[in-house]
Amino acid sequence: xxxxxxxxxxxxxxxxxxxxxxxxxxxxxxxxxxxxxxxxxxxxxxxxxxxxxxxxxxxxxxxxxxxxxxxxxxxxxxxxxxxxxxxxxxxxxxxxxxxxxxxxxxxxxxxxxxxxxxxxxxxxxxxxxxxxxxxxxxxxxxxxxxxxxxxxxxxxxxxxxxxxxxxxxxxxxxxxxxxxxxxxxxxxxxxxxxxxxxxxxxxxxxxxxxxxxxxxxxxxxxxxxxxxxxxxxxxxxxxxxxxxxxxxxxxxxxxxxxxxxxxxxxxxxxxxxxxxxxxxxxxxxxxxxxxxxxxxxxxxxxxxxxxxxxxxxxxxxxxxxxxxxxxxxxxxxxxxxxxxxxxxxxxxxxxxxxxxxxxxxxxxxxxxxxxxxxxxxxxxxxxxxxxxxxxxxxxxxxxxxxxxxxxxxxxxxxxxxxxxxxxxxxxxxxxxxxxxxxxx
Amino acid sequence: xxxxxxxxxxxxxxxxxxxxxxxxxxxxxxxxxxxxxxxxxxxxxxxxxxxxxxxxxxxxxxxxxxxxxxxxxxxxxxxxxxxxxxxxxxxxxxxxxxxxxxxxxxxxxxxxxxxxxxxxxxxxxxxxxxxxxxxxxxxxxxxxxxxxxxxxxxxxxxxxxxxxxxxxxxxxxxxxxxxxxxxxxxxxxxxxxxxxxxxxxxxxxxxxxxxxxxxxxxxxxxxxxxxxxxxxxxxxxxxxxxxxxxxxxxxxxxxxxxxxxxxxxxxxxxxxxxxxxxxxxxxxxxxxxxxxxxxxxxxxxxxxxxxxxxxxxxxxxxxxxxxxxxxxxxxxxxxxxxxxxxxxxxxxxxxxxxxxxxxxxxxxxxxxxxxxxxxxxxxxxxxxxxxxxxxxxxxxxxxxxxxxxxxxxxxxxxxxxxxxxxxxxxxxxxxxxxxxxxxx
Numbered sequence: 001x002x003x004x005x006x007x008x009x010x011x012x013x014x015x016x017x018x019x020x021x022x023x024x025x026x027x028x029x030x031x032x033x034x035x036x037x038x039x040x041x042x043x044x045x046x047x048x049x050x051x052x053x054x055x056x057x058x059x060x061x062x063x064x065x066x067x068x069x070x071x072x073x074x075x076x077x078x079x080x081x082x083x084x085x086x087x088x089x090x091x092x093x094x095x096x097x098x099x100x101x102x103x104x105x106x107x108x109x110x111x112x113x114x115x116x117x118x119x120x121x122x123x124x125x126x127x128x129x130x131x132x133x134x135x136x137x138x139x140x141x142x143x144x145x146x147x148x149x150x151x152x153x154x155x156x157x158x159x160x161x162x163x164x165x166x167x168x169x170x171x172x173x174x175x176x177x178x179x180x181x182x183x184x185x186x187x188x189x190x191x192x193x194x195x196x197x198x199x200x201x202x203x204x205x206x207x208x209x210x211x212x213x214x215x216x217x218x219x220x221x222x223x224x225x226x227x228x229x230x231x232x233x234x235x236x237x238x239x240x241x242x243x244x245x246x247x248x249x250x251x252x253x254x255x256x257x258x259x260x261x262x263x264x265x266x267x268x269x270x271x272x273x274x275x276x277x278x279x280x281x282x283x284x285x286x287x288x289x290x291x292x293x294x295x296x297x298x299x300x301x302x303x304x305x306x307x308x309x310x311x312x313x314x315x316x317x318x319x320x321x322x323x324x325x326x327x328x329x330x331x332x333x334x335x336x337x338x339x340x341x342x343x344x345x346x347x348x349x350x351x352x353x354x355x356x357x358x359x360x361x362x363x364x365x366x367x368x369x370x371x372x373x374x375x376x377x378x379x380x381x382x383x384x385x386x387x388x389x390x391x392x393x394x395x396x397x398x399x400x401x402x403x404x405x406x407x408x409x410x411x412x413x414x415x416x417x418x419x420x421x422x423x424x425x426x427x428x429x430x431x432x433x434x435x436x437x438x439x440x
Numbered sequence: 441x442x443x444x445x446x447x448x449x450x451x452x453x454x455x456x457x458x459x460x461x462x463x464x465x466x467x468x469x470x471x472x473x474x475x476x477x478x479x480x481x482x483x484x485x486x487x488x489x490x491x492x493x494x495x496x497x498x499x500x501x502x503x504x505x506x507x508x509x510x511x512x513x514x515x516x517x518x519x520x521x522x523x524x525x526x527x528x529x530x531x532x533x534x535x536x537x538x539x540x541x542x543x544x545x546x547x548x549x550x551x552x553x554x555x556x557x558x559x560x561x562x563x564x565x566x567x568x569x570x571x572x573x574x575x576x577x578x579x580x581x582x583x584x585x586x587x588x589x590x591x592x593x594x595x596x597x598x599x600x601x602x603x604x605x606x607x608x609x610x611x612x613x614x615x616x617x618x619x620x621x622x623x624x625x626x627x628x629x630x631x632x633x634x635x636x637x638x639x640x641x642x643x644x645x646x647x648x649x650x651x652x653x654x655x656x657x658x659x660x661x662x663x664x665x666x667x668x669x670x671x672x673x674x675x676x677x678x679x680x681x682x683x684x685x686x687x688x689x690x691x692x693x694x695x696x697x698x699x700x701x702x703x704x705x706x707x708x709x710x711x712x713x714x715x716x717x718x719x720x721x722x723x724x725x726x727x728x729x730x731x732x733x734x735x736x737x738x739x740x741x742x743x744x745x746x747x748x749x750x751x752x753x754x755x756x757x758x759x760x761x762x763x764x765x766x767x768x769x770x771x772x773x774x775x776x777x778x779x780x781x782x783x784x785x786x787x788x789x790x791x792x793x794x795x796x797x798x799x800x801x802x803x804x805x806x807x808x809x810x811x812x813x814x815x816x817x818x819x820x821x822x823x824x825x826x827x828x829x830x831x832x833x834x835x836x837x838x839x840x841x842x843x844x845x846x847x848x849x850x851x852x853x854x855x856x857x858x859x860x861x862x863x864x865x866x867x868x869x870x871x872x873x874x875x876x877x878x879x880x
Contacts, residue, residue, distance in 0.1 A: 017713030018687060022659075022661060023568055024567070024569055025571050030717055055522075060521065066514035069513055073506040074503060077505065078497050080702055083494055119724075131466075145723070145724070148723060152725075256523075262522045262730060262731035262732055263730055273459060277467055277470055284591070285560060285589075285592075286560040287557055290556070293733070
């Protein structure tokens with residue numbers, strides 16, 4: 001094989017983009033996400049990365065999976081390596097209904113569409129519903145990948161505050177009223193009810209009916225994104241919004257956190273009419289999801305103790321969550337607050353006034369610890385005093401060491417702030433959706 | 441496992457869609473593609489399907505692949521089953537440059553973006569360049585999946601006629617001039633230069649520079665879709681448009697026809713600045729392409745005689761092409777004409793005046809043969825006297841039998857037409873881009 005990287009000249013570097021006048025309007029704000037830039041930096045082995053959201057797959061039965069996949073290709077390869085329907089394999093869609101039943105969802109397999117990760121589900125739902133200028137209401141902060149999809153379809157995001165019980169119904173009602181008064185068309189509520197990314201909180205069960213009622217009243221479709229719902233640390237689950245309001249909720253599911261992210265198998269459960277359009281959108285986006293990957297997930301669900309495997313994941317992540325919370329308690333300077341997740345991957349930390357988490361990040365990486373600074377999770381500038389710490393991937397002792405390093409960086413930032421005032425280079429004025437410091 | 445299909449009521453069937461007022465404008469023309477509807481009908485075993493474009497994978501070394509994939513998961517499963525970069529695996533991108541070198545392309549691996557099939561590449565390129573109302577110029581007829589992507593971004597398609605040497609330069613120049621005069625903004629030329637789907641023709645080498653020159657003059661970016669380029673029946677290849685004009689061509693490649701469609705691994709080769717935006721678009725669409733699938737393709741390319749395998753595919757498809765052409769010659773009634781592909785999957789047939797291929801299709805399926813009627817391949821109504829016959833999948837004797845059945849249906853349609861006039865129920869007035877009957 002030729003080494004193209006060395007042998008070939010890199011033409012076109014460092015020259016203005018000749019296509020600049022040709023791009024669609026939607027590309028105007030197109031920049032690499034902060035999270036993505038971090039992945040590169042934080043991948044150095046000496047850095048403890050509390051930045052990424054990579055699941056810890058060490059507990060997977062690789063030898064068994066290896067044998068199963070070998071069998072699929074040897075015995076059924078002409079199917080596994082061939083195109084299939086855009087809708088997804090029927091058997092897998094049926095099994096997905098079993099998975100969703102764990103959270104109280106009673107669904108028909110016809111209404112499930114298999115997607116290439118739930119990110120694609122989110123992208124296609126946005127494609128179906130959002131014209132440029134339409135509003136999507138989302139928690140503030142929200143999942144950075146969702147913000148990217150909304151931007152791609154030129155939807156405006158309006159953030160609504162959470163507290164330790166998740167999205168605040170009064171805040172949602174007020175935001176929808178304001179949007180209506182301003183003549184805006186609110187199409188979707190995008191929400192992650194369970195073990196929120198990045199906030200680490202869960203929507204209280206007693207708020208769920210109210211949230212759904214508000215959305216019905218304001219004629220807003222609910223998009224429920226639930227990748228972490230089965231990763232409650234006490235094995236607890238919460239009733240899916242979809243289970244409470246089948247006709248006004250589009251549900252996004254994923255095997256990335258409960259099985260294997262690299263297979264990119266997710267799904268959408270949608271009201272019937274929406275599902276038909278989703279399949280069309282799926283065809284235009286990628287013809288069909290990879291057949292082999294669907295067969296791997298299906299075989300795994302049919303033959304392995306997948307509920308036991310999820311239990312193992314829960315225990316793994318609980319141990320790491322415990323390590324992080326005790327390290328935060330032990331090391332973080334006074335004035336810092338943080339959420340206490342009972343499932344999922346993330347803790348959301350608020351630091352004292354005067355510290356800018358984005359400005360601090362290069363110094364943290366120099367001190368060999370990485371995190372995701374808060375501003376990447378909002379479209380309104382909120383998050384300069386926040387950061388997301390993920391405990392999903394590193395072993396507990398690395399998590400403790402990472403938090404120890406982070407605490408030292410924070411101490412010296414706070415010293416600087418006390419001496420010279422704010423150390424942020426680009427402080428953003430008041431956030432529109434302040435994160436309540438009370439959440440700890 | 442619960443049998444959800446039987447146990448659960450199908451709520452919401454046969455009621456008006458309650459979300460009707462909520463959809464984005466782009467969904468207005470959203471209907472299942474004609475091709476898709478056909479797949480369902482034509483999948484009955486007694487029907488000879490000349491409709492689909494499924495590659496024939498029988499020549500693949502399944503046992504070897506099975507062992508390779510098993511090894512990937514057993515030895516490198518924590519990588520294969522994990523998220524990876526949105527850009528694609530570096531080794532695979534390097535190998536893709538080797539593949540493209542066969543058609544004269546000198547590319548840097550940095551400028552390759554791996555996609556979930558080249559359909560996704562097409563969708564993302566359209567996302568980057570097309571605002572609603574922008575014009576895409578494409579051959580008439582054109583690939584139905586491309587038309588779906590253009591519709592999803594509300595781009596208008598202007599078709600330009602082909603002859604037996606592919607896209608006609610004067611037609612392209614005239615179309616671009618007309619669009620300019622009408623104040624339309626033409627963003628892309630979408631073209632399939634080699635073994636066209638559905639037309640079965642190849643753009644003459646001596647036209648390629650001229651086409652590129654016209655596009656530079658009119659400031660139009662060229663999107664070169666090349667899934668079949670390595671499937672020339674004499675092992676011949678043609679210089680890629682990208683090899684002749686690296687700065688103004690976005691190239692779409694695929695392993696679906698040269699290796700395995702069900703893995704959904706394709707790629708885009710783009711000018712450097714465009715490539716950066718493509719990675720961003722990729723992230724918002726699906727985060728990253730499936731890692732395992734990329735490793736399977738990469739291992740295959742590194743260890744197997746992939747060029748020998750492509751040769752085997754060429755021979756397989758040539759044999760089928762020969763069977764189809766000789767059967768058409770033997771059975772089709774006078775007045776029918778067809779293209780004679782020297783590579784790829786498809787023959788494009790024109791039937792005599794008075795026969796409507798779409799109206800005839802149900803009668804053909806009753807006679808146990810299926811094809812793709814011509815109107816699905818254009819946005820301007822062209823194709824009511826055309827059909828696409830694919831010879832890629834069925835064995836030669838089935839192809840001959842299918843053409844024999846088709847000829848009988850055609851004969852009786854032509855009888856009817858002679859007796860009662862046109863038998864089409866929905867004849868569309870004159871096509872804007874007539875398919876030249878001279879191509880045979």
